[in-house]
Amino acid sequence: MGNKITLVGAGLAGSLLAVYLAKKGFEVNVYEKRSDMRKGEVERGRSINLALSTRGIFALKEIGLYEEIKKIAIPMYGRMMHPVEGELMFQRYGKDDTEYINSVSRSVLNMKLMDLAEQYENIKIHFNNRCTGMNLESGECHFTNDNTGENFSVTADTVIGTDGSASALRMEMLKLPGFNFSQTYLEHGYKELNIPPAQNGGFRMEKNALHIWPRGTFMLIALPNLDGSFTCTLFHPFKGEEGLNSLNTKEKAAEFFKKYFPDSLSLIENLEESFFTNPTGNLMTVRSGPWFYKDKVALLGDAAHAIVPFFGQGMNASFEDCTVLNQSIEKHGTDWKKVYSEYYDERKINTDAIADLALENFIEMRDKIADKRFLLNKQIEAELFKRFPDTFVPKYSMVTFYRFPYSTALQRGNIQQEILDALSEGKSSISEVDFSAGEKLVKDRLSAII
Ligand SMILES: Cc1cc2nc3c(=O)[nH]c(=O)nc-3n(C[C@H](O)[C@H](O)[C@H](O)COP(=O)(O)OP(=O)(O)OC[C@H]3O[C@@H](n4cnc5c(N)ncnc54)[C@H](O)[C@@H]3O)c2cc1C
Structure with a gap:
């Protein structure tokens, strides 16, 4: 009894959690709304690369994937600051070269997690199946297959929502009396741009650093990719004379970069085109709780607590959720109510804290570091x-x-x-x-x- 688990969402946290659960012998069915990213083009959105650090690495080691991820990770030993004029300045992150963060491709990491998950006979990932709701009392979960239009329901012993910041399961839990929820948007949006590799395939800037152009109320950052390129992200207010909403012509966008990020101009690929064709993302903090209902359902990762990306901890925190949930299962077995209750008590206070730390760090990165x-x-x-x-x-x-x-x-x-x-x-x-x-x-x- 209690051995059949439905996971909703095969993103970073869902794919990792599936492996943790399969190792314990559970039968895990993962329903993912997107098609299999390993078979087609990777959908755009969210960030292209991510900073992986100790908490995430710990979880990857526990499921036996770290050595493989290490091969596709680029160490970043510190911040390389780009002033408007003058010399670049390097600020080390840790005490020495043994302490660094890692730039990793989000999609490759997700694909490797899925590959590992599918090596377990007791994990099945069902793609193109979007969760549309759940009966919280019976544990029955409802899905629509986006290819065929078919609607169907699935019953398991328990359900875990790893369906990201716009979680369908959390929407269902909002109907419960006593379920708290807040969603707070930043006044800033983000836009990703690309610095291609040099002609010889090398890097056009220092490879082993997180590059940052701090400009008070806004900033540009760049993380290295394995192919020699960098993914740049502009974090910028929507409003204001020079805000994202006002940068509405190619000339204005080019002028803005020339004024504030002059050394990036010759590096960014098709700046004027990309600025308009690439989507603008929103940044928000989601707080909710309690993240479980009886023994039927729990939330994990961004579904429970989405944070702004300025400490590079959203995925790392979500992976740590998996580690803690796994420890709670080790203690309480399939007594899901106890498992979820202990997991929530331990994680809630800490995910609230990292939400605050991430907001604080935005001010440090964009304003204080110079x-x-x-x-x-x-x-x-x-x-x-x-x-x-x-x-x-x-x-x-x-x-x-x-x-x-x-x-x-x-x-x-x-x-x-x-x-x-x-x-x-x-x-x-x-x-x-x-x-x-x-x-x-x-x-x-x-x-x-x-
Ligand atoms: C710009 C940016 C930069 C970031 N940088 C970092 C960083 O450097 N380091 C870091 O640690 N974190 C970073 N993060 C945060 C990180 O991306 C998230 O915390 C992480 O992706 C959370 O993983 P998740 O699995 O909970 O959610 P997601 O990765 O969002 O996965 C959710 C999955 O659920 C699926 N899904 C959604 N709805 C449904 C549904 N109804 N039915 C079925 N499936 C569904 C989605 O398709 C997706 O596959 C960044 C975020 C942003 C936006």
């Missing part, structure tokens, strides 16, 4: 980390290179920021900083927190 005080704080932070490696771990590292709960990273990160601000107040260089005062602050304010 600021003198910010750069001094970064130097002090590195020094405190060296002196107190167990107590003062930089916030970025806690989120990206460790598996500290996100809520701990948020709480400690805020206190650490106050310590950094106190130590850098009125100082113009690290040689002026009083590290004995720093030691006292670290001991007084951080030692008592777990």
Whole structure:
């Protein structure tokens, strides 16, 4: 009893979760609304590449796929900052070259996860089948086959919604009394552009970095791809004199790039064309809860908690959901109500925290990273980390290179920021900083927190 599971959505989280569940011996049927991306053109939308870091890597190791993904991942050791004028500046992410994030193609990662899933006899992925709703009491799930138009229903012991930020299952759960939901859009949209490989097939900019053009209220970033190209993303407000809505002619778009990102002009492919043919995406934070109903259904990944992409953690957090759900199954077996309840209790506080951290990091990326005080704080932070490696771990590292709960990273990160601000107040260089005062602050304010 309790061994047949329906998953809705074979995206990143759904395909990974299917493998975790199959390893436990469950019979897993995954229903995916899109056609099989391995057989045709990859649908455009969302991001082309993603930053994969420690939490995601941990999950990939658990299902035995990391070694293969490593081969298609490009290490990014830090941020390469592009000012409007002047020299590029490199800011390392971690303490040394052993700490880096990885640029990975979203579609290749998804396809490799599906390939692995289909190696398990007890997983079946049903493509072109769109979930249209669910009877939450009986557990019956309803689908439409988009090729044939056929409507059908499926019953399993339990259903897990991995159907992304516009989740159909979450829509169903909205009808439940006590189900909370909020969806908050940023005033910024995003547009992807391409920097092609150099003629010899190499990279036109430093390969092992995340490139960033911080410009106060907006920014351009670029992540490397295996073929030598970079995918650039402009994050920009919709409104305003130079906002996305006002950049409505090729001339205006070209002028905007010339003014703010002059060194990108000769690199971006068909800028003027692409700016108009490529879609503009929205960015939102989705919070919801509780993510389960009785033993019948649970939500996981973006379906439960979509976040803005500025900490590069949406997929990593969704993969960590899978790790935690798997641990909960290990404890409670097929007592799904207990499994879901424990999974939700552990994850909700942490996914709320990463949602806040991601919003905060947008301001850091677009506005602060070129600021003198910010750069001094970064130097002090590195020094405190060296002196107190167990107590003062930089916030970025806690989120990206460790598996500290996100809520701990948020709480400690805020206190650490106050310590950094106190130590850098009125100082113009690290040689002026009083590290004995720093030691006292670290001991007084951080030692008592777990
Ligand atoms: C611009 C951008 C950049 C990002 N960069 C990063 C990054 O660098 N690092 C990172 O960790 N995260 C990043 N993210 C976040 C990451 O993309 C998501 O967190 C991740 O894709 C969530 O995985 P998921 O499986 O929950 O949802 P999805 O990847 O959206 O998958 C959902 C799946 O469900 C299917 N589906 C939807 N509705 C139905 C239905 N009704 N019936 C059946 N199937 C359905 C969809 O077709 C899809 O296959 C970024 C996001 C954006 C928008």
